[in-house]
Amino acid sequence: MPKPAPAISQIDGLNVRPSGPWIKKKYHYLKSYCDIFTRAMGKMWAPSALTFIDLFSGPGRCLIKQTGEDLEGSSLIALQYGFSDYIFVEQDRAALNALKTRCQNSPKRKNISFIQGDCNLVIDQVIEQLHPQGLTLAFIDPAKINIKFETVKRLTEDRRVDLLINIMDGMDIKRNFVRYKKQGNRSRLGEFLGGNVPWAKLRKPSDAVDLYKDRIKDLGYKTVEFKDIPVYNTRQAPMYFLFFASKHDRGTVFWKKITVKDDQGQIEFL
Ligand SMILES: C[S@@+](CC[C@H](N)C(=O)[O-])C[C@H]1O[C@@H](n2cnc3c(N)ncnc32)[C@H](O)[C@@H]1O
Numbered sequence: 001m002p003k004p005a006p007a008i009s010q011i012d013g014l015n016v017r018p019s020g021p022w023i024k025k026k027y028h029y030l031k032s033y034c035d036i037f038t039r040a041m042g043k044m045w046a047p048s049a050l051t052f053i054d055l056f057s058g059p060g061r062c063l064i065k066q067t068g069e070d071l072e073g074s075s076l077i078a079l080q081y082g083f084s085d086y087i088f089v090e091q092d093r094a095a096l097n098a099l100k101t102r103c104q105n106s107p108k109r110k111n112i113s114f115i116q117g118d119c120n121l122v123i124d125q126v127i128e129q130l131h132p133q134g135l136t137l138a139f140i141d142p143a144k145i146n147i148k149f150e151t152v153k154r155l156t157e158d159r160r161v162d163l164l165i166n167i168m169d170g171m172d173i174k175r176n177f178v179r180y181k182k183q184g185n186r187s188r189l190g191e192f193l194g195g196n197v198p199w200a201k202l203r204k205p206s207d208a209v210d211l212y213k214d215r216i217k218d219l220g221y222k223t224v225e226f227k228d229i230p231v232y233n234t235r236q237a238p239m240y241f242l243f244f245a246s247k248h249d250r251g252t253v254f255w256k257k258i259t260v261k262d263d264q265g266q267i268e269f270l
Pocket of ligand 1: 062141143
């Protein structure tokens with residue numbers, strides 16, 4: 001079947017990613033974390049060592065189907081904050097080309113690396129761009145759980161990388177749990193969890209999420225208290241949640257601070 005024509009932005013005539021109103025919640029926390037992280041850490045770190053990585057960049061804009069709102073996507077959002085360097089990875093060539101065009105007029109264009117490909121396969125190219133003593137925020141925003149644990153492990157090994165991961169719990173883990181269990185370690189869930197999974201102990205989808213958190217902790221994210229931000233669709237069905245992890249207490253303090261209130265300014269009761 002031929003690929004459907006991409007949606008086009010009324011703002012700049014380039015590809016745009018269709019989404020729903022829930023995306024605003026995700027962007028609220030992304031913006032808040034970029035803000036607190038760059039303001040606090042930019043002062044302490046060498047100026048050329050604060051990097052933002054977007055492993056699933058998209059084309060740079062998204063369109064909320066229900067309202068017609070045409071919003072900047074994660075990569076363009078991050079450009080507004082005080083990172084010194086940016087690495088944008090996207091598998092889809094047309095989407096990456098749209099993103100490149102959108103970044104052409106950015107004053108930071110010389111500090112952006114664009115990498116086309118499956119982030120699980122090109123992660124070494126990403127690592128090569130990182131300053132050895134740098135501090136990094138990695139935003140990992142797949143539409144399924146197609147981020148392999150091995151990729152996260154390689155990216156974070158011996159490096160200071162805060163992780164903000166969109167975990168497709170309702171949209172993928174719950175929906176496909178039975179099939180993934182049957183397929184075992186080579187299933188998408190098996191690779192997401194890093195293989196060698198004690199499947200018999202995973203009785204329900206939330207057991208898989210708990211195992212994921214334990215394995216992230218084992219990568220050195222020991223000081224983290226996890227505080228998840230669930231995101232619901234318009235029928236209030238849980239779709240995914242944002243999961244934050246830092247190796248440093250300070251990251252955890254920042255995350256707690258920005259999640260006291262939700263995107264509507266209400267106190268969060270999690
Ligand atoms: C949910 S969208 C990301 C949206 C973007 N972060 C934003 O907020 O504007 C997921 C994107 O990841 C891309 N993608 C899917 N699998 C990928 C992979 N393995 N590596 C890199 N990009 C991938 C898709 O083409 C899609 O553009």
